Amino acid sequence: MKGIFVGTKPTPYKVIIGARALTQVGSLIAKTAPDVQKVLIVSDSNVAPLYLEKVKKGIEISKMEVCEYVFEAGEKSKNIDSIAAMWGVMAENKFTRTDAVVALGGGVVTDMGGFAAATFLRGIKVFQVPTSLLAMVDAAIGGKTGIDLKEGKNLAGAFWQPTMVIEDTDCLKTLPDELFTEGFGEIIKHAFIMDTELYDLLREIADEGKVDKIREDDALLEKIVSMNVSDKVSVITEDTLDNGLRQTLNYGHTVGHVIERNSNFSLAHGVCVAKGMGIMIDSCEAAGTLPSEEASKMRDLIKAYGLPVSDDITAKEAFDGVLNDKKKRGDNISVILVNKIGHAEIKKMTAEEFESFIGKGKAL
Numbered sequence: 616m617k618g619i620f621v622g623t624k625p626t627p628y629k630v631i632i633g634a635r636a637l638t639q640v641g642s643l644i645a646k647t648a649p650d651v652q653k654v655l656i657v658s659d660s661n662v663a664p665l666y667l668e669k670v671k672k673g674i675e676i677s678k679m680e681v682c683e684y685v686f687e688a689g690e691k692s693k694n695i696d697s698i699a700a701m702w703g704v705m706a707e708n709k710f711t712r713t714d715a716v717v718a719l720g721g722g723v724v725t726d727m728g729g730f731a732a733a734t735f736l737r738g739i740k741v742f743q744v745p746t747s748l749l750a751m752v753d754a755a756i757g758g759k760t761g762i763d764l765k766e767g768k769n770l771a772g773a774f775w776q777p778t779m780v781i782e783d784t785d786c787l788k789t790l791p792d793e794l795f796t797e798g799f800g801e802i803i804k805h806a807f808i809m810d811t812e813l814y815d816l817l818r819e820i821a822d823e824g825k826v827d828k829i830r831e832d833d834a835l836l837e838k839i840v841s842m843n844v845s846d847k848v849s850v851i852t853e854d855t856l857d858n859g860l861r862q863t864l865n866y867g868h869t870v871g872h873v874i875e876r877n878s879n880f881s882l883a884h885g886v887c888v889a890k891g892m893g894i895m896i897d898s899c900e901a902a903g904t905l906p907s908e909e910a911s912k913m914r915d916l917i918k919a920y921g922l923p924v925s926d927d928i929t930a931k932e933a934f935d936g937v938l939n940d941k942k943k944r945g946d947n948i949s950v951i952l953v954n955k956i957g958h959a960e961i962k963k964m965t966a967e968e969f970e971s972f973i974g975k976g977k978a979l
């Protein structure tokens with residue numbers, strides 16, 4: 616079991632990572648927040664049948680009262696009605712400021728459990744217990760919580776730091792294959808923007824033909840998840856409110872988001888991020904800032920983890936999509952570039968410059 620310290624202000628917290636961590640959720644809550652008397656476990660219809668009882672038992676043994684709110688799995692539940700239902704359960708059961716939410720599930724659950732906690736009685740504790748790879752390495756870390764509106768994704772929310780994040784890597788064994796693969800979009804992103812050691816590890820696993828065996832290796836899973844949590848933690852502790860450095864986490868996302876939206880969200884986020892990174896690699900190579908040998912290494916890694924490096928989106932479509940994305944013509948957009956594995960740069964471009972940059976990559 617590994618503990619990673621997150622030095623966010625004013626309240627630092629820990630991320631606990633390892634196999635069988637779920638059995639300790641109750642005792643960890645009792646130890647970190649001894650005043651908690653009632654806990655609302657928020658989960659979804661896929662995760663609850665697998666893990667809710669285990670977590671519930673551990674919390675009850677630690678002498679806390681448990682309520683549950685389970686919603687239908689999927690992004691379509693990430694809305695204000697689900698949040699209102701969570702508020703309702705807590706109000707009915709007379710939760711007070713010292714009680715807590717446990718968010719047990721993927722990113723949809725951790726975003727919503729966090730938002731319900733941030734808003735109920737103007738803020739109660741949340742323990743994030745992510746069960747998907749994406750939520751472990753990304754969504755549950757950093758304190759961004761929220762819901763979708765019919766006008767768009769993640770449009771309402773709050774920054775709300777958890778009291779603790781508990782990640783049981785055993786949960787990854789029940790994750791559908793395509794969701795496990797998708798999680799590597801963000802993992803490879805971390806390697807490219809900031810972590811050469813992670814790049815080397817991922818490369819080595821791929822070279823040894825062991826990509827398909829990662830899930831069977833508890834120690835390796837713990838290592839990969841921990842390295843990624845540390846990466847995200849180091850970025851967010853320097854930039855808690857998303858003003859500067861945190862933007863580098865958007866590598867592959869500017870075009871990735873447009874591809875995701877254009878597919879009507881039928882393509883998974885991690886897959887779109889991989890495509891978005893592939894397009895940035897092509898564009899940087901065409902601009903002459905990313906050496907071809909480095910570009911090939913980057914593409915090879917993405918492909919080795921079963922993810923795509925291209926998409927038939929045109930530069931014009933990317934440009935239009937970016938303009939739709941809360942930007943106006945003539946506005947500067949911050950484009951995240953990687954010209955050397957392990958190092959990200961933020962470059963301001965006008966949308967027109969961006970179109971020509973992507974266009975050259977497309978013509979490669």
Ligand SMILES: NC(=O)c1ccc[n+]([C@@H]2O[C@H](COP(=O)([O-])OP(=O)(O)OC[C@H]3O[C@@H](n4cnc5c(N)ncnc54)[C@H](O)[C@@H]3O)[C@@H](O)[C@H]2O)c1
Pocket residue numbers: 659660661662665688689690693720721722723724726746747748749750753754755756757758759760769786787788789790791794
């Ligand atoms: N707050 C942030 O910083 C942040 C960052 C990235 C993504 N997100 C959000 O995260 C969401 C995507 O996360 P996600 O991919 O985890 O989505 P998700 O929560 O919908 O989970 C994906 C699917 O996997 C299932 N699942 C989860 N864990 C499982 C397990 N251990 N075994 C079997 N099935 C399991 C879920 O029930 C669901 O069907 C999006 O809503 C996105 O906006 C937030």
Ligand SMILES: [Zn+2]
Pocket residue numbers: 801868884888
């Ligand atoms: Zn992402």
